[in-house]
Amino acid sequence: MKELLVTKDESGKVIGEIVDVPKPTAQANQVLIKVVVTGTNPKDWKYIGGDGPPVNAGDDIAGIVDSVGPNVIDFKPGDRVAAFHVMGDPHGSFGEYAIAPDHTTFLIPENISLEDAATIPLVAFTSAIALYQELLLPLPWSRGTEPHNPKGRNPIPFVVYGGTTSVGLTALKLARLSGLYPIIAIAGASKGIIEKEDLADVIIDYRNNDDIAGDIKKALDGKQLFHAFDAYTEHPSTQPLAENLDPKGRVTGILPYEQPLPHGHTSKMTYVGSVHKHYPPFPAEDAAVDAGFGYVFSRYLTRLLAQEKFKPHPIKVLEGGLGGIVDGLNQLREGKVNGSKLVARIADTEGL
Ligand SMILES: NC(=O)c1ccc[n+]([C@@H]2O[C@H](COP(=O)([O-])OP(=O)(O)OC[C@H]3O[C@@H](n4cnc5c(N)ncnc54)[C@H](OP(=O)(O)O)[C@@H]3O)[C@@H](O)[C@H]2O)c1
Known part of the structure; x- marks a missing residue:
């Protein structure tokens, strides 16, 4: 061959x-x-x-x-x-x-x-591990997501930086399936895709924007933020997320992020390789459970595709x-x- x-x-x-x-x-x-x-x-x-x-x-x-x-x-x-x-x-x-x-x-x-x-495959496993294994957000099949929640939405605010990277856009699709609300996306030239597919409640443009943190604060409208995903992770991208994050909240990114963050947060890197095996220096304990998660999630993806719930x-x-x-x-x-x-x-x- x-x-x-x-x-x-x-x-x-x-x-x-x-x-x-x-x-x-x-x-x-x-x-x-x-x-x-x-x-x-x-x-x-x-x-x-x-x-x-x-x-x-x-x-x-x-x-x-x-x-x-x-x-x-x-x-x-x-x-x-x-x-x-x-x-x-x-x-x-x-x-x-x-x-x-x-x-x-x-x-x-x-x-x-x-x-x-x-x-x-690669971006779906990455964003699924970020949302469900790192940030511990409710899975799309959990009670509390649509249609169990009478209002149709889960009152869990979620912010994604890099909402139009392939990983970020996939994270927004999963966030919608998990019924999170409000979903706040930070994106640039490709933000039209998010609008077209209605994947976020608020879109903040990162271009020529010197107060992304302030824009996130406005979009949160007083709600506490416990979950943030940086699907871009090039400094200073994680800063405005951490600035808005509750001290008990979690933030994860897709590359190492070494700069100190406000409120004492650290950004734990999501690594998609954990769905297969232990790649040092990533934690062996993550790899031990992520294979099982990958098995269940990939079968669920087939169902979502067949039902046209995942574009x-x-x-x-x-x-x-x-x-x-x-x-x-x-x-x-x-x-x-x-x-x-x-x-x-x-x-x-x-x-x-
Ligand atoms: N840790 C892991 O397991 C893992 C897994 C997959 C990917 N990754 C890493 O994740 C990153 C993204 O990968 P990908 O495949 O999703 O990338 P991609 O689809 O190639 O990303 C392209 C997008 O990046 C956006 N972008 C460019 N500059 C930006 C900025 N300053 N702020 C926010 N967004 C910006 C652009 O959005 P606009 O057009 O809207 O400007 C562009 O459409 C890469 O560094 C990749 O190596 C890591």
Whole structure:
């Protein structure tokens, strides 16, 4: 089979080569998927190069199950699925076939295209872990969320910085499903997506804004804030969240945040890798429980997609299949991708 291996040149630009490698075999709890569409993520360009060899860095798989390992009970050959590949392991999504664990593989209903499906896995697990494992917000199937709450909303204020990053937008979708109120999003040029899908009660523009904290305070209108998510996490992004957070509240981000925060808060980093295994220095105890969470949440995602309660991210399809991914990763690196996910159809690869 063919796969794309990527690395960086001396200037930091992503470069890559399509190579022939043996088709892998699914072991124990693994699913071997014929990749129809691969997604991309900022990590695909960030953590490659240096002393390491070129790698197949793709983690978002959408395709058809080819075969399953002996312990897999949820999937069979021919199933349409999306899956989150184990970051750093071989056989990622930049290839004709990819391997994923069964607990982060989920069925894709016919109403969702595989292009759309390829945008979901990594960001969905990230934002779900942030909301439900780090911030301990009520799950969408908890009593107290719609329709149990007579007013239809859960009076739990929630603030998301970076509401139009792929992770942040997904967090807003989950916050709506959990019935949180009010949902306050900080976003920029792509804020129209939040408006169009009605994913926040108040949108604050971060551009040319020197009082984001004050705007959050106004939007809270006297309500206490206990939960905040920084889906951007580049200083000073977490400051205005912490300024408004109750001393007993929690804030989590998606990158390390070392700067001191008001009211003695610390921002614990959400790390999506915990859904698969323990990646030091992240806490081993998180990984011990997040695999079970990932199993349940991914099955629930299938249901949400089938019921059209979870809309996938806007997409841009890269030209040339595997051959277009290097250009896509450089676009991500240069900050040229706004409010959309870049995906590639493997069949568009020259020579396939
Ligand atoms: N810890 C983890 O497990 C984990 C998992 C996934 C991702 N991440 C990290 O999370 C970050 C976001 O990833 P992603 O895939 O969601 O990114 P993305 O979709 O590529 O983010 C692009 C968006 O970033 C927004 N943005 C740019 N500058 C901003 C600013 N100053 N303030 C607020 N928003 C700004 C832009 O929104 P506008 O167009 O509205 O300006 C743009 O649409 C990356 O650093 C990634 O490496 C970490």
